[in-house]
Amino acid sequence: MNRAGPYLLRGLVIFWVTWLVVLPVSAVLIRAFADGPAAFVEAIANRTALDALWLSTWTAAIATAINTVTGTAIAWALVRWEFPGRPLLAALVDLPLAIPTLVAGLVIVALFGPQSLVGGALADAGLPIAFARPGIVLALLLVTLPFVVRAVEPVLAELDPAEEEAAVMLGANRRTVFLRVLLPPILPAVAAGAVQTFARSVAEFGSIVAVSGNIAHKTLTAPVYVLGEIEGGNPAGAAAVSVVLLGFAVVLHPLARMLAMRAGGRK
Amino acid sequence: MSIVVSNLQKSFAGTRVLDDVSFDVKSGELVGVLGPSGGGKSTILRIIAGLDTADGGEVWLDGKRVDNLHARDREVGFVFQHYALFRHMTVSDNVGFGLDVRDEPRDKRDARVAHLLDLMGLAGLGDRYPSQLSGGQRQRVALARALAPEPKLLLLDEPFGAVDAKVREELRRWLRKLHDEVHTTSIFVTHDQDEAFSVSDRVIVMQKGRIEQIGTPVQILDHPSTEFVTRFVGDVNVLEGTVKNGHAEVGPLTGPLIDAIPDGPARIVVRSYDLKFWREDPGSATVKRMVPLGDRVRVDALTDQGSPLFAYFPRRSSLLDGIETGCRIHVEITLARAWPA
Numbered sequence: 246m247n248r249a250g251p252y253l254l255r256g257l258v259i260f261w262v263t264w265l266v267v268l269p270v271s272a273v274l275i276r277a278f279a280d281g282p283a284a285f286v287e288a289i290a291n292r293t294a295l296d297a298l299w300l301s302t303w304t305a306a307i308a309t310a311i312n313t314v315t316g317t318a319i320a321w322a323l324v325r326w327e328f329p330g331r332p333l334l335a336a337l338v339d340l341p342l343a344i345p346t347l348v349a350g351l352v353i354v355a356l357f358g359p360q361s362l363v364g365g366a367l368a369d370a371g372l373p374i375a376f377a378r379p380g381i382v383l384a385l386l387l388v389t390l391p392f393v394v395r396a397v398e399p400v401l402a403e404l405d406p407a408e409e410e411a412a413v414m415l416g417a418n419r420r421t422v423f424l425r426v427l428l429p430p431i432l433p434a435v436a437a438g439a440v441q442t443f444a445r446s447v448a449e450f451g452s453i454v455a456v457s458g459n460i461a462h463k464t465l466t467a468p469v470y471v472l473g474e475i476e477g478g479n480p481a482g483a484a485a486v487s488v489v490l491l492g493f494a495v496v497l498h499p500l501a502r503m504l505a506m507r508a509g510g511r512k
Numbered sequence: 513m514s515i516v517v518s519n520l521q522k523s524f525a526g527t528r529v530l531d532d533v534s535f536d537v538k539s540g541e542l543v544g545v546l547g548p549s550g551g552g553k554s555t556i557l558r559i560i561a562g563l564d565t566a567d568g569g570e571v572w573l574d575g576k577r578v579d580n581l582h583a584r585d586r587e588v589g590f591v592f593q594h595y596a597l598f599r600h601m602t603v604s605d606n607v608g609f610g611l612d613v614r615d616e617p618r619d620k621r622d623a624r625v626a627h628l629l630d631l632m633g634l635a636g637l638g639d640r641y642p643s644q645l646s647g648g649q650r651q652r653v654a655l656a657r658a659l660a661p662e663p664k665l666l667l668l669d670e671p672f673g674a675v676d677a678k679v680r681e682e683l684r685r686w687l688r689k690l691h692d693e694v695h696t697t698s699i700f701v702t703h704d705q706d707e708a709f710s711v712s713d714r715v716i717v718m719q720k721g722r723i724e725q726i727g728t729p730v731q732i733l734d735h736p737s738t739e740f741v742t743r744f745v746g747d748v749n750v751l752e753g754t755v756k757n758g759h760a761e762v763g764p765l766t767g768p769l770i771d772a773i774p775d776g777p778a779r780i781v782v783r784s785y786d787l788k789f790w791r792e793d794p795g796s797a798t799v800k801r802m803v804p805l806g807d808r809v810r811v812d813a814l815t816d817q818g819s820p821l822f823a824y825f826p827r828r829s830s831l832l833d834g835i836e837t838g839c840r841i842h843v844e845i846t847l848a849r850a851w852p853a
Binding site for chain 1: 561563583584585588589590592593594596597598599600609610613614657658660661
């Protein structure tokens with residue numbers, strides 16, 4: 246057996262991932278902490294940065310909550326119901342993955358912008374969507390639509406509908422069937438999809454830049470703030486917020502992976 | 513629970529699955545529904561259970577019409593073909609599910625679960641998950657789960673279809689024993705005639721959505737009422753021949769008919785155990801093959817008219833004396849049934 250081949254390959258893989266991922270991430274970390282922890286805290290502890298991080302967090306949380314419920318329902322419809330438009334619906338759910346996120350943002354502005362019929366009417370009624378916080382949530386909902394659906398669908402497809410029928414025959418009502426029979430096996434998949442949705446929402450840039458108006462303290466999210474700081478000649482501030490966003494990613498992505506493995510690993 | 517099913521009709525996507533199906537089951541009876549796969553057997557169970565709705569006809573349970581009663585309120589136990597155990601629950605929680613749903617007190621619930629696991633030979637397996645059990649064990653968990661809320665009626669859909677032959681044999685004997693102890697009115701569906709005959713008080717034979725015959729195993733074996741039943745039940749030889757004066761004639765072979773039909777061309781159906789072979793030259797047929805099958809021997813022969821025949825004989829039977837592959841034999845039909853061609 247030739248052991249050198251695998252060793253060489255392993256070395257190449259480690260080298261490749263190192264220069265592509267580890268080095269740039271380290272560079273940002275070094276940049277952020279170059280002037281010591283105090284400077285890092287100072288860079289992040291300004292109102293604009295904190296507001297941006299908080300806005301990114303809560304809009305992501307709302308989008309995640311909504312898309313977790315609707316995504317599970319859509320996955321259910323795709324798996325359990327035979328209807329004429331099913332393949333089309335499946336394709337539409339995937340569409341946000343295919344369109345550039347900036348375009349996704351523009352799509353929302355086109356429909357809900359102050360100049361548009363719908364957006365104008367809503368703005369007149371005191372509920373502006375585009376260039377306001379609801380627009381951010383809407384953009385996140387659109388861009389992250391596929392995550393929960395795609396996480397839950399394969400697990401749901403493996404469930405035997407006879408399990409639900411068995412529960413009914415044993416006297417269970419709809420609520421009990423859902424809570425005790427249907428939900429537990431798909432819960433890890435739902436959680437995996439939710440974590441993915443949240444991670445992606447916190448990091449989302451393209452669609453928000455188009456839709457939010459980017460007003461500091463109001464509609465400026467963390468990723469957009471980073472861009473502003475880079476353009477405004479404050480690389481230390483950009484690096485500091487980037488480190489927080491990296492922190493989200495480093496925690497959330499392995500969590501999503503772990504949950505997804507649990508979801509798929511069940512028999 | 514007594515059951516009356518009358519004039520059930522059901523179609524799926526334009527295909528008729530049940531065509532005017534009527535029968536009744538007495539309280540405490542164990543009835544087998546037998547027929548080829550895709551004959552509508554499972555649909556009957558699902559309609560009685562309330563999992564499917566009939567296009568027409570009525571279902572009465574204990575003298576009450578239940579067509580508009582929800583499945584969960586029918587107090588019917590159902591054992592699914594592939595068990596349908598809750599995979600994320602332990603064996604105990606599976607069996608206890610129907611009791612939990614009824615808010616049974618914890619101690620009563622636990623006692624009932626323990627009793628059922630004991631009854632099913634599953635003691636000690638309560639903490640396992642379904643994926644850690646063998647097929648036969650899963651089937652028994654499914655049965656225990658269905659019996660836990662003490663249903664008045666138990667429906668079993670191909671209950672032993674997914675386990676291997678030896679376990680199946682064991683489960684059959686065991687289901688009959690269980691029924692003799694618990695007396696829950698039961699209907700089970702199978703495509704396996706041995707299963708239907710060895711377990712049931714009465715058998716309903718179905719084909720293509722219609723009932724062909726209802727009767728005890730002996731009635732169905734000895735007096736099949738249609739050609740389908742005759743050919744489906746038991747191993748049979750089907751020969752082209754004629755009926756003359758109440759006798760079947762196939763070339764030089766003749767035999768008495770169990771139920772007479774008018775003279776004329778007919779399909780003659782002879783059970784594999786209603787034939788006698790003995791060595792004779794010139795004779796009327798040639799032995800092609802002898803297949804030992806444990807306690808029996810299957811003899812394949814070809815008549816001089818070109819019809820293949822087969823018969824089973826006990827392994828040590830004197831009927832087999834001198835019979836070997838390639839020898840000439842005389843064939844006697846001891847009993848035949850005939851259907852006009």
